[in-house]
Amino acid sequence: MSEPLLKLDGVTQIFQVGTLLSKVKIYAVRDVNLEVGGNPVIFTLVGESGSGKTTLANILLRVIVPTEGSVYFLGKNIRHYRKPEFIRLVQPVFQNPYETFNPLKKVETYFHLAIRKLQIARDNGCTAESIIDKALNSVALSWEEVRGKYLHEFSGGQLQRLSIARALMVNPVLLVADEPVSMLDASLRIFVLNLLRKLKEERQLYVIYITHDLATAYYISDYIAVMLRGSVVETGPAEKVLLDPLHPYTVLLRESVPNPYEEAKEAVSWAGGEQVLEIEEYIEEGCKFALRCAHAKAICKQKMPPDIPVDGVVVKCWLYERTLGKGV
Numbered sequence: 001m002s003e004p005l006l007k008l009d010g011v012t013q014i015f016q017v018g019t020l021l022s023k024v025k026i027y028a029v030r031d032v033n034l035e036v037g038g039n040p041v042i043f044t045l046v047g048e049s050g051s052g053k054t055t056l057a058n059i060l061l062r063v064i065v066p067t068e069g070s071v072y073f074l075g076k077n078i079r080h081y082r083k084p085e086f087i088r089l090v091q092p093v094f095q096n097p098y099e100t101f102n103p104l105k106k107v108e109t110y111f112h113l114a115i116r117k118l119q120i121a122r123d124n125g126c127t128a129e130s131i132i133d134k135a136l137n138s139v140a141l142s143w144e145e146v147r148g149k150y151l152h153e154f155s156g157g158q159l160q161r162l163s164i165a166r167a168l169m170v171n172p173v174l175l176v177a178d179e180p181v182s183m184l185d186a187s188l189r190i191f192v193l194n195l196l197r198k199l200k201e202e203r204q205l206y207v208i209y210i211t212h213d214l215a216t217a218y219y220i221s222d223y224i225a226v227m228l229r230g231s232v233v234e235t236g237p238a239e240k241v242l243l244d245p246l247h248p249y250t251v252l253l254r255e256s257v258p259n260p261y262e263e264a265k266e267a268v269s270w271a272g273g274e275q276v277l278e279i280e281e282y283i284e285e286g287c288k289f290a291l292r293c294a295h296a297k298a299i300c301k302q303k304m305p306p307d308i309p310v311d312g313v314v315v316k317c318w319l320y321e322r323t324l325g326k327g328v
């Protein structure tokens with residue numbers, strides 16, 4: 001693949017918040033530059049509440065057109081894909097599987113609808129049931145187990161597998177999974193995470209995994225991008241970023257997880273405990289961590305650091321400016 005699968009170039013999303021009399025612009029996502037490519041990977045966006053993960057997911061899924069910047073899929077701006085073409089390439093998996101399916105309709109209705117809308121069976125010369133069965137088998141379910149049943153007849157874990165199966169029916173290249181396991185209990189969480197890994201290996205599927213949970217991020221990710229108040233502060237191979245973090249914010253996060261080898265068992269308490277939206281951190285021009293960082297210098301509060309490559313990782317921090325050959 002010559003072009004990266006996914007490339008984000010200066011992606012920025014500004015929202016207006018506040019009342020009519022005191023409106024402020026916040027950067028929900030700010031100047032995000034990322035590339036996902038090479039062999040199929042699970043690329044995780046991890047961040048506390050309000051860090052911009054869902055906004056970025058919505059941009060990747062074309063639900064939102066970013067205020068600035070562009071997203072390229074296989075070298076082509078995602079805005080230039082026709083809708084059916086884009087749907088076949090990129091599929092979402094949402095947090096709450098109970099909201100994916102209407103309780104008054106049989107779950108199979110959604111599978112048949114997708115087949116009809118996207119003309120999947122006709123293109124492949126297969127029957128609808130065989131396509132549904134194949135997608136269900138990928139998530140360890142079968143047509144027999146699903147036929148004629150309604151939402152209340154499935155567990156949360158089964159429903160999340162069903163929503164993954166529905167996404168798989170079009171044989172997408174990329175899944176954008178926004179907090180897909182946060183509403184499941186621990187054993188089901190591991191099952192669904194392992195399933196995503198299996199799908200990556202067996203179906204050559206790329207996955208953007210979005211989570212606030214550092215432990216599951218460590219468990220599943222090949223690459224990781226740590227988000228804070230709309231900015232990606234550190235990105236690179238997951239082991240490197242999580243075990244040997246460079247950005248002071250990632251260091252703080254890492255210290256807040258008792259033991260990363262406790263695979264996805266522990267709920268992560270974010271640094272600083274309960275998150276309070278610090279509106280100043282969204283609005284300020286400088287680094288989003290400057291107000292809380294022990295290493296902050298004058299420049300940190302004034303100017304957003306650039307993306308600085310350091311030893312296979314990219315870090316947005318003035319501490320590493322010297323590696324750009326300028327000296328701090």
Ligand SMILES: Nc1ncnc2c1ncn2[C@@H]1O[C@H](COP(=O)(O)OP(=O)(O)OP(=O)(O)O)[C@@H](O)[C@H]1O
Binds near residue numbers: 016027048052053212
């Ligand atoms: N439509 C909107 N209008 C105004 N502000 C918004 C809108 N959508 C998101 N925001 C704000 O943008 C910021 C980022 O929100 P976003 O939902 O992307 O973060 P998140 O990391 O996904 O958080 P969570 O994990 O809580 O869902 C937040 O301050 C949020 O309040």
